[in-house]
Amino acid sequence: MPDLKNKITAPQLFCLVFCYILAGFRLHGGASVAATLFVCLFCACVCVVCAAAHESCGSFAALCRSVFGTYGYVLRAPCAVLLALPFLASLWELAKGAANFYENGQAFAVLPVLVILCVMAQLRGFSTLGRFAELCVFPLAILLPLSLLGGGGETPSFALGQEDLPACFAAVGAVPVFFSLYLRHAKTDEQSDFARASSFRPAPALCGVLAVFAAGLVHIFLVFTGAGSVLSSFLMWFPALGRLFAFSLSIGDVLALPESGRAVCAKKIAVFAALCAAVWALSVLFPWFFGAALAVCNVVFPCVVFAAVILGQSYGRRKA
Amino acid sequence: MEERKFADLKGNLCGEFAGMSDFLVRELAFGGQTFYILYIIGHCSKDLLNKFVLEPISAAYLRGGADACLGSIVTGGGFSAALGYDAAKNAVLEGNALLLFADMPEGIFGYICATKNDEGRANTEPETENVVRGPHDGFNESAQQSATLLRRRIKSEKLKSEKITLGTLTKTDVIIMYISDLVNKRALALLKERLAAIRANALIDSGSVEMYIQDGGHALYPTVGNSERPDKVAAKILEGRIAVIVDGSPVVLTVPYLFCEGFQVSEDYAKDTFYATFVRLLRFAAVLLGVFLPGLFLALAAHHMGFLPQEMVDFLAETRKDMTVSLTWEIITAFLIFEILREVGLRMPKAVGSAVGVVGSLILGESAVSAGIISPFVLIIVAFSAVCNFICAPYMNPNSILRFVLILAGGIFGIFGFFSVLAAALVFGAAKSSFGVPYFSPFAPLSAEGLRDFLYMSPIWKMKKVPPAVSGKNAVRTEGRA
Structure with a gap:
């Protein structure tokens, strides 16, 4: 029986991408309908192109190895740095949002709890992260009719201006690129007996694309209907945590945690934590750095990474 | 079997069972042969022993057919040779009778007669799982x-x-x-x-x-x-x-x-799909309310009063104006009293248990409100939550624990504390499995076939496949209706 701890199914992939993008839109405050749809289209294209282009590899580490051989970590190291940025941004936004509910609430008090939850989930494997994302659909199912009753909402904006697009791109970030690996690999035949026997077998790539657009549409719906009550915010924290877990999954994938032993895992996590601390310190010392780095990370990075990988693969094929 | 070995075997068995006043060795002589029957009184059925072992052997000797195989003489359902000393000993301990005689073949340590006293409680309907429509039998201790x-x-x-x-x-x-x-x-x-x-x-x-x-x-x-x-x-x-x-x-x-x-x-499964689905949804909602309502209410009322409707805030302030303890302690006290009463009601004899219920729910509740220990508003929430928790018996106890943790988290840290505990519980739940099957299936991981029998219950003829999450197979259960 293969170890299923680090496998995710196609529906789990759908839920992870859905939570990730929806929470991203909510946290980073993109309210323009046009910008949201544009970014969704961009994200779906990235997913499909990447999933279709790269060769069959089970993880990011395997993908890097297939292109760069033993020097695969050269690509993985900058990826880890660039993943740390949006992860910290989302972590901070969620912590800030939670702290806002308290008089004199401090985001710093909330941060450790979120980090502990992420580490806890990561230690239980990718399957746990995927299943949690599936559970996040339930709070959303409560939230949607609740938002209709709440009243309020914003006047729809169709602007595609300088402020709208970056906010929406911040919601997407680089994670879908990593997920595109799973778009190919979240296949039912690699799953448990249960998943194999299950009648619900959507195509993984389709799951990713549908999730992106579903998240966009739900976000637009929530913008129109308004979901500002404490209960709505509470329910939105679940997909927000799902977003952090999606980061955890991608970080775990980049650091090749499933392939490592416990001791190596601990070392890698410690190094990543140090990296996050360094990024944090840099952003406090040089606020402009954080903004600029995020912009690079969210738009340029997803394209560059896979361009490098695809070119590397085609070069390798030609050489062979 | 040699005479000396046979004596040793009988002696060893009797030695091991020494001090057991209910252990009996019965010596019977038929023709020139001496039989010993070893059994435990009460544990072995006397009637079965007489009817299926002693009477047939006796009859066989009387009609002169004792040369036949012992297995064909003893007419009882279970008659087998004990091929080891421990097998012979355990057979007696299990309530069987052990038949010994000197001429037993080599390697046989006696003959086990299945005369276990299986009399037990009737298969009456279990009190804990009553149904209006359905079979009314139940397992017993055998x-x-x-x-x-x-x-x-x-x-x-x-x-x-x-x-x-x-x-x-x-x-x-x-x-x-x-x-x-x-x-x-x-x-x-x-x-x-x-x-x-x-x-x-x-x-x-x-x-x-x-x-x-x-x-x-x-x-x-x-x-x-x-x-x-x-x-x-x-x-x-x-x-x-x-x-x-x-x-x-x-x-x-x-x-x-x-x-x-x-x-x-x-x-x-004997109800129409509409009512069955309605009842399932009701159960699910009741469980959610039973577990989450007190903690969520406490988190909002203690830390985020501004987010509650003004009417509720005023009413809460009015009912709590003479209270000396904080809302957190008030809810915890109310739940502790309830849990004590529940435990007492369960452990007491039935007749007294109902009296305790009346004293607890009416007199104690009334007095607690009058004395200013618990406000009526909190009492309603606690009572409603407690009643909701009874709807799903398998999760009654774990839900009580989770509810307490959520109350503490919500009371101390507010809504985010409540959320953190809930998220941690979901992470643990998502990682949990039962004998290799994900605990939260069919909704995490998602299974369309399994969802036909969860909150929504499709007609039984539409549940065409055995739940794949459980069996791991794509087995057909029904072909549907004609």
Whole structure:
């Protein structure tokens, strides 16, 4: 029986991408309908192109190895740095949002709890992260009719201006690129007996694309209907945590945690934590750095990474 | 067998059973042969012994047919040779009679006559699982009878049963039953592995076995199901689960056990789909309210008053104006009182238990409000939440614990504390599995087939496949309606 701890199914992939993008839109405050749809289209294209282009590899580490051989970590190291940025941004936004509910609430008090939850989930494997994302659909199912009753909402904006697009791109970030690996690999035949026997077998790539657009549409719906009550915010924290877990999954994938032993895992996590601390310190010392780095990370990075990988693969094929 | 060896065998057995006043060695002489019958009074059925062992042997000697094989003389259902000393000893301990005589063939340590006294409680309907519509029989303490009840319902050679003995002192019979074509092979292997790993001197009840075989050493929510109803257990076996029958306990265990099973009641399958779905949704909503309402209310009222409607804030302030304790302590006190009353009501004799219920709910509640210990508003929330918790019996106890943790988290840290505990619980739940099957399936991981029998209940003829999450197979259950 293969170890299923680090496998995710196609529906789990759908839920992870859905939570990730929806929470991203909510946290980073993109309210323009046009910008949201544009970014969704961009994200779906990235997913499909990447999933279709790269060769069959089970993880990011395997993908890097297939292109760069033993020097695969050269690509993985900058990826880890660039993943740390949006992860910290989302972590901070969620912590800030939670702290806002308290008089004199401090985001710093909330941060450790979120980090502990992420580490806890990561230690239980990718399957746990995927299943949690599936559970996040339930709070959303409560939230949607609740938002209709709440009243309020914003006047729809169709602007595609300088402020709208970056906010929406911040919601997407680089994670879908990593997920595109799973778009190919979240296949039912690699799953448990249960998943194999299950009648619900959507195509993984389709799951990713549908999730992106579903998240966009739900976000637009929530913008129109308004979901500002404490209960709505509470329910939105679940997909927000799902977003952090999606980061955890991608970080775990980049650091090749499933392939490592416990001791190596601990070392890698410690190094990543140090990296996050360094990024944090840099952003406090040089606020402009954080903004600029995020912009690079969210738009340029997803394209560059896979361009490098695809070119590397085609070069390798030609050489062979 | 030599005369000396036979004397040694009889002497050893009598020596081992020395000091047992209920152990009896009966000496009978037929023709020139002396027979010894060893058994435990009461544990061995005197009637069966006389009717199927003693009378036939006696009759055979009287009519001169004693030269025939002993097996054809003794007419009882179970007659076999004990091929070892321990087998002979254990047979007596299990309630059988052991027949010894000097001319036994070499290598045979006596003949075991299956005369176990199986008289027990009638198969009456279990008090804990009443149904209005459905069969009214229940398991009793005899494992063999319980297995028979299941076999009466599933008349197929594919229903396999395996018997093992556990407990060095109690030597408890444990029977596992499953359908060979449907069973989840991985779950079966895990179950056998866990049962074989049990090293205990005593297993009195199926609850003890459950503690040994459940997933995780300290599981809050059950990963092993149980029932006293044969129809329910038979239905579970037909879905690919495995039944574990423990001798001495009327409660039969079933594995794997998933979270969704707590919301399923056997009567649901005899109702129309609309009502069954309505009742399931009601159960689910009640469980959610029972667990989350007090903690959520406390978190909002204690830390985020501004987010509550003004009318509620005013009413709360009005009802709490003479209160001396904080809202957190008020809710905790109310729940502690309720839990004490519940425990007392359960442990007391039935007649007194109902009186305690009346005293607790009416007099104590009324007095607590008058004395300013608990406000009426809080009392309503606590009472409603407590009543909601009873709707789903398998999760009554774990939900009480989770509710307390949520109350503490919400009371101390507010809404984010409440959320953190809930998220942590969901992460643990998502990682949890029962005998290799994800605990939260069919909704995490998602299974369309499994969802037909969770909150929404499709008509039974539409549930075409055996739940794949449980059996791991794509087995057809019904072809649907004509």
